[in-house]
Amino acid sequence: MTAATLASPAPAANTPAPRPWTKKLELVCPAGTPAAMRAAIEAGADSVYCGFADETNARNFPGLNFSPTEMADAIAYAHKRNVKVLVAVNTFPRAGSPGSWHKAIDTIAAAGGDAAIVADIGLLDYACEKHPKLRLHLSVQAAAASADSIRYYVERFGVKRVVLPRVLTVAEIAALNKEIPCETEVFVFGGLCVMAEGRCSLSSYATGCSPNMNGVCSPPSHVAYHQEGGAFSSRLGEFLINKVPAGVPMPYPTLCKGRFTANGETSHIFEDPASLDASLLIPPLAEAGVTALKIEGRQRSRSYTDAVVRALRAAVDAHARGKPIDSRALMSLSEGATTTRGAYQKTWR
Amino acid sequence: MSDDATRPTLTLGTVLFNWPADRLRDFYARIADEAPVERVCVGEAVCSKRLPFYDEVLPDIVERLKASGKTVILSSLMLPTLPRERAMIDGLVATDGVLVEGNDISTFSKLAGKPHAIGPFINVYNEGTLAFLEKQGAVHVALPPEMPLTAMAALAPHAKTATLEAWAFGRAPLAISARCYHARIHGVSKDSCQFVCNQDLDGLPVDTLEGRPFLAVNGVQTLSDAYVNLIGDLRGLCARGIGSFRLSPHTCDMVAVAQAFRDVLDGACDPAEGERRIAALLPQARFANGFVHGKPGHQRIAVAAE
Structure with missing residues (x-):
């Protein structure tokens, strides 16, 4: 159950309770560059996520990411199109020099970013103290896999949404959503970490x-x-x-x-070189109370972003209209053309 | 800051591998009687399915260690997700006369407000996180095994009440997953795993396709092939404010390992001699200290005499 549904007043006796799985899922799309961000928005993103061009985010690759100016421009561009911008500051600040991580948080707050995606406890503490109005999402890098962890982050730092680590089954996600007072976001498509993220060296x-x-x-x-x-x-x-x-x-x-x-x-002792495709699991994920679906791939090309976002936009819209989901469009976009539903199915373990 | 502010201490980490109850009881009995370590961690950090095989012997182990004057630390599970796994922390915090070591953030609501330890599986990389955890009651903080010396040196001056600990001996824990690799390698499912991880008391070797030793699998955990060995780095680490060193149990003679580290810390043995003593205990092992030098973790970097 999401915070929004928890907060809703009980429906009047003559009004049928809304079926939770008809609620439209938010599609959170990768934006490795300003160009990819525009492509994702054009293709139907509800939200985009991105990071600064330095060690503060977990996709610190050459040629990717945003300068502070580009970030401010990107936020303005997205907001004009009614799209939210979620900014990842999801590495762990270096001892003795947390300055660039703090500055990243300050920049998001100043530019009107819709949320900061954070993993480090110290940085969450900084953000909620310095910018109490800045919405905080817990990064998958925090590996918060249980209701106890998530509630702790919500109570201590006011986290509004948690990106769930890719270690849970759909049934576990449903049980989790009943126990936590915040939204959940899950990966639906793209690269797949087999290890608990943020805990892998x-x-x-x-x-x-x-x-x-x-x-x-x-x-x-x-x-x-x-x-x-x-x-x-x-x-x-x-x-x-x-x-x-x-x-x-x-x-x-x-x-x-x-x-x-x-x-x-x-x-392949740990994992086959397959990518995650949970598009056919959109209905059970929605039913499990998930708020948002995340597409991995900030390092991928603009054309890939365009194609994947379009395909998943169609899948989410089909689901919202009660229509079956056609996963064929996604098949050709998968790494090695093989896909897995990953940990969402218990047999994966 | 170390326990008596000057003398660096040793912590024996909890046994990460699936050892039978008899072996655990004998191991800890000898540690209690002979090992020059101040703290001893006990408990299941890797897989909750192993616990029923030895939970009966745990109370005796804890009492035996306490009677020998060791500080006993109960280690929590690294990745609890099932209800019974999440409830395990309640049993740990209800135990008298021990310190509980949180290895997952799910334990924090139970640990906050009382003195506790932070295990090496919680990400403490910087002063912001350290300060927050100290305010919450952390008195002992094991740093991530991948942390370089430069970062430890930058962090140590910020420690107000907690002793900082480095991963000093044993295969480095590199990853944890929901998937059981032991089961996968043996072609069985995790739910009916037949406890195949009990065949590999130091982990199951994983080699590259050209036969180079690379990693070691321990159920849902992945470790390094190389044994981290910081015996040659101890003086530099102490000089930069690290107050404790963790020795992770393997089937080799851990009393002798602890004695070698103790002797080097006390100046009773020079680091080169310490290296030779450790190498003699593990003639087949490869050793590494790359992480503390900011290099790939598998590398072994020669330490210049200080």
């Missing part, structure tokens, strides 16, 4: 680049491809992540999607 171990500290995971700067004989191999730092026969498509060597050997068997 695999990339740090192999490359020295940390999602938590530097906002990068398995960064391209540490990737090398080699062709030897009839085989094509990919490395991350010093470690061989995958090897395929020449001519077979090589997935990007994200550490947890590599092929390794354990117990005498070679396989």
Whole structure:
């Protein structure tokens, strides 16, 4: 149950209670650049999320993200089109120099951003003390996977929405929503972390680049491809992540999607190089009380953003009209053309 | 700030692997009698399904450790989601005469307002978070294993009441998931996992396709292949305000590991000799200290004598 429905007065006896699953879901779309943001808005985003071009956000890749000026312009542009802008400041500030993280929060508040997406406790404390009117969303990087954690963030910092870690089943999300006094946002499409986010230092171990500290995971700067004989191999730092026969498509060597050997068997031990597609789960997710659906992919191209947002806009609208969801449009957009419903189904575990 | 403000201390982390009850009882009995560590963590941090196999022996373990003068820390689960997992914290905070270590933020509403410890699975990277947790009652804070020395040095002056701890020995915990990799590798489902993780008392090795050791799987947890070993870095860490060092249990002789760390901290043994003693205890292991040097965690960086 969302905060909004909790706060609603009890319906009069002669008015049927609204069926919660007919409530329209908010589509939260990636905006890696100002151009991608305009594409997402054009394609039907209800909200966009983005970050500043530095270590303060978890997609700190070259050529991505917004300067403070671009952010202010983007917010004005989006607001004119009735679209919300959610700004991720979701890495963990560096000890001794939290200045750029504080400045990021100040900039969002000054520019009228609709929410800051934050993971670090100290930064949440700063934001709610300095900018009590700034709406706070809890980043997936905070890995708040239980009602107890979420209630704590709501009570201590006034968090209004939590982006749920990709470790919960739909049934668990439904149970969770009954216990918490805030909105939930879940990932519906895109890359899939198999580890609890914000609690993973695999990339740090192999490359020295940390999602938590530097906002990068398995960064391209540490990737090398080699062709030897009839085989094509990919490395991350010093470690061989995958090897395929020449001519077979090589997935990007994200550490947890590599092929390794354990117990005498070679396989994708952690996860196949598939991407998440939960579009067919939109009805049960809505029924589970979810407020918003998030599309991963701030690092993806403008044309990808356009296509994915259009397809999911159609899916959300179809659901709202009680029509079946057509997932074919999304199939061709998936990494390696294979998809998974991830942790939303219990068998994934 | 360390417990007596000058003498750095040692904490034995909780056993992360699926050890049988008999082994745990014998292990902690020997730790109680012989290991020169100030604090001993006990309890299941990784998978709640393992607990029924040994929860009967836990009260005796705790009493035995207390009787030997150790500070006992009860470690909470890293990723509680099921109702029975969430209720586990209630049992921990109801235990007298121990300190509870929160390893997930879900424990905070139960821990706030009384002295408690923060485990290495909670993200404490900066002074803002540290100050907030100290106000809430944290007296001991284990820093994330990936944290570099430069960040620890910047953080330490801000610690008012809490002792800061570094991950100093043992495979580095790198990730936690809802998915059980032990079950996946053995081709069984998580719900009927047959407790296959009990076959790997130090974790199941994961190698690259060219046979290079890389990681170790422990049920829902992923650790490094390399054993973190900061015995050569202790003096630099102490000089920068780290007051405690965590030794994570493995099947090697942990009393001897603790003694080597204690001797180096006390100046009774030089760091190079400490390195040799640790290496002799684990002839097959690879060692690493890259994280504290701000390098890839798997690397081993030679430490210049200070």
